[in-house]
Amino acid sequence: MRIRLTAVARHLAVVAAITALAAGGIVTTGAAWAGGQPVTLRLDDVVLKPGEGQGSLGPMATQGDFDGTMVYAVSTRPLTDPAGAGLGLPAGMKVTVGADVFGTAGCSVAPGTTAIYLCTVSPNAVPGSPQISAAADVPDGTTAYYGAVFVPKGGSIDEALTEVRTIGTAPVSAPRAYPSYRNAARVVVESPEHVARNTVRLSIADLSASNAVTQQVRVHAVDPGQVELLFKSSAGQPAWSPDQQIGVRVTNATTTTPGATCDDEPADLTSPTPLVWCDLPAGDSTISYTLVAQPQVVSWKVDVNAQYRVYTSGQGNPGATATFSINGTGPAPSTASTGSSTVAAPSAEAAPPSATTPSAEATASGANTSSARPAATVNRGTSQALLLTVAGGVLLGGTATALLAVRRRRTRGSS
Structure with missing residues (x-):
């Protein structure tokens, strides 16, 4: 069983892991x-x-x-x-x-x-x-x-x-894409020329209050890698803060590619970490995910960035960015607006109707230079320690019954 942490919980886990170093086991x-x-x-x-x-x-x-x-x-x-x-x-x-x-x-x-x-x-x-x-x-x-x-x-x-x-x-464990x-x-x-042969395309559609929409990522993968999707406020609007909510979340990230695995975090789009990630083998893959808007949302333009991580570290991974609109019940914010123009997600959620299909497509125009790390993962196991992997280093501590690993790298098949 695998549990995804919310953005706030991940921040708390980092603090807890560091604090636990003084008394924990590795x-x-x-x-x-x-x-x-x-x-x-x-x-x-x-x-x-x-x-x-x-x-x-x-x-x-x-x-x-x-x-x-x-x-x-x-x-x-x-x-x-x-x-x-x-x-x-x-x-x-x-x-x-x-x-x-x-x-x-x-x-x-x-x-x-x-x-x-x-x-x-x-x-x-x-x-x-x-x-x-x-x-x-x-x-x-x-x-x-x-x-x-x-x-x-x-x-x-x-x-x-x-x-x-x-x-x-x-x-090793039973054969699969990522043992x-x-x-x-x-x-x-x-080489950069080799990695650039991997390509990413986004197919997007706009979203209305109380509705759901399906968007897609298409990857032509020369190499095994990991797709990550990160959302952010478009230029000309207020930047999001980690504790802010706009009433839209991601759900149902899936792909039918054999050997591929996808996961999503059911957090608001304002999360500062990727909300969708899929481990993909070489070949062509289509990833679908659904955005669900609650009844009370403001109008907003949102950038979605899809990065296909091939390199373990550094820049040069291919990616694509596209912009879609949230057609809400309140006016669109501007750079002069304050956080009060946004609406916190209410407790009642809109049940997703038949999701709208993608209507616009964006293709990668070059390598993506982002090097943001993927979201945190908790794996249950017999471990009595809490492990936090950060950019190739490891922080360990505590007497937890779970193993926490910020996924530095997806496993590629061995030759």
């Missing part, structure tokens, strides 16, 4: 046991833009209690050879660790090894992880392979140094 990783509980992790594929940004090799999601050491390995080949054939990095790729490198606290190169790294983890510290980047001249399609093993406190680091060399043969748990993944370099 979770993460590998085919090991710690504190009597199995420790598992999920590593996601990292997609790098040549010459820009870097990616974390740390786990995207983890479960279990742990206090010990993470052992990472990076190779030019899949991690399947006990002798470690291929350990190292493709030309032009670099892994950084050290006290002076942001996000790598407690990490170092394993003595006497090539491309194997140790990162200490403890209940009262934010764990670091190796950071990987690619030079501007690294060719499109260059691939490295990485994996990780967790060693509980008092366990054998030497055994883990051997195990991590073949971690690519470890079993839930795995200990090995890839780092792929993709």
